[in-house]
Amino acid sequence: MIHIGNIQLPDFPLLLAPMEDVSDPPFRAVCKANGADLMYTEFISSEGLIRDAAKSVQKLDIFEYERPIGIQLFGSDVETMGACAEIATRANPDLIDINYGCPVKNVACRGAGAALLQDIPKMVRMTEAVVKATHLPVTVKTRLGWDDNTKNVGEVAERLQDIGIKALTIHGRTRVQMYKGNADWTLIGRIKDNPRIQIPIFGNGDIDSPEKALEYKNRYGVDGVMIGRASIGHPWIFDEIKHYARTGEHRPAPTVADRVAVCRQHLDFSIRWKGEIVGLFEMRRHYANYFKGLPDFKPYRSRLVTTDSYAELGAILDEIQENYIPELV
Template sequence: MKIGNIDFGSKPLFLAPMEDVTDIGFRKLCKRYGAAMVYTEFVSADAIIRSIPSTLAKMHVNDDERPVGIQIYGREVEPMVEAAKIVESFHPDIIDINFGCPVKKVAGKGAGAGLLRDIPKMLEITKAVVKAVNTPVTAKTRLGWDMNDLVITTLAEQLQDCGIQSLTIHGRTRSQMYTGEADWTLIGEVKRNPRIHIPIIGNGDITTPERANLAFENYGVDAVMIGRATFGRPWFFKECRDYIDTVQGAAQVLPAPLTIDDKIDILEEQLRINVERIDEYRGILHTRRHLAASPIFKCIPNFRQTRIALLRAETTEDVLRILEECRSILKGLQVENQ
């Protein structure tokens, strides 16, 4: 699969852009453990133009996380064009346009998934951004505004005609937000459309390696984008990659799974990267939502209190102490179950 001149190989896995989640520390680890493509947190075109420091900081990328995309959102043509030109100066490999964010503060103001209610403007923005930059432009959207307005099969062709070089489709409507189950049938229909020649990337409810493999097998997508399932486990990409390669016969040797020690070490490294990159207070803030959400801790008895302690920890020393306590408990449970 290729976007522009970037070759991602067969059945690549992408990290979804997520606000307050996909910072550099997390992206680097996801890349190391098998993500073929990572994205920054999505950024507002208006904030980019106003040079808001926190927004500009989100757009800094490192060479060791490439290929990397910067995702922008907005509701008017001129600000989106101006923002895209500024984004290009940060040298991303891809500029992605967000037409899928369902939250009220974005969609309610006519940006993100809000543009599913104004397709002509969505297409106008897309054409203008593609024309304004040399970087490959891609887009991400949903099936439609609601179940009475499932426009994606037609919209995919229209966006392709605007010049985008790939399209990511989340298998829900805006009205569904993140509830219910993602419906991949229309994603598959878009991919099977003989008039579609750009890569189609599927997104939604990829919570297990088996589901990642089925997305390729059942719906024929060119890539799978994974979001919430990565919280607290950047190694999820390795688990999916290993499973897919084994099932497809691409793995010559059965890959060794990561141990509890490996996973705790990864979480501790994520903490250290963020603390060194920003400062102790904000580095912990960036990391502890991942720590509290990590599925490896779910089998710890009465983990709720430990989770609260993680969320309240204010020093690196305190976080590391809690993680080491969890390591000891998990290894003890592992011995008991042998």
């Protein structure tokens, strides 16, 4: 078993990555139902939470069936992050995670996310403030470094472990890479092999198939993997990896009926949690992913992303299920 503080996970757990505008409760629900072992909220701005901004506060919503679940925080000010951790703790998650990996400009260029990879002493102070502000396990997600000349995640791993973090997830790219090129897991493997490192090390980046998940487990020795983009529109990936690990065989690909059913579950939860207007609108980003690869799907996608009627959406989904019989897919 893998332990993060008092949290017990199965051997080689599969983690759902925190993704802005994606990993909200409706999306987490379908991933949990399909085998995700540990999930995180979308990242939450410490400044927004301190100001009681509605969007930041709403991201604190967690549900019992999601456990274990972590609330992920990001920010640029040490004291604010500590205060934010106290607020997040009151939402009763299982852990607090700190984002030191987000590469996007409006985060990194404001001194948060991956920007802290350029100031390790400040990263250490910020992490220590969060650890002291909560009784919950604190974990960190970060990258290899800012650029190819500053791959300092080895130092980060040791120093953050020394001040009390309970697990570390490493994305195998630098900030400068953003999401381009291939993730390099070599340094992740070296950190896992470091005898000083006693906390779980999870790898992240480019895990998009059962074969790759097991290959990277065996090659780099990581304690588990975090899956992000490959789960969007395909929450079955978690169960697919587990089935392949147990049997060495692939599960049948989800049918069109499976895709429609999970998409409908996602849509219904989106409406319950966000209200009909926002729930319908924000689901539009997901339809193309759920039905990726279906031939001649563009007209259906156009209809799905333009209607404001829940009843009409239901009718379109019924039509997709009826028209894409197995022989045509």
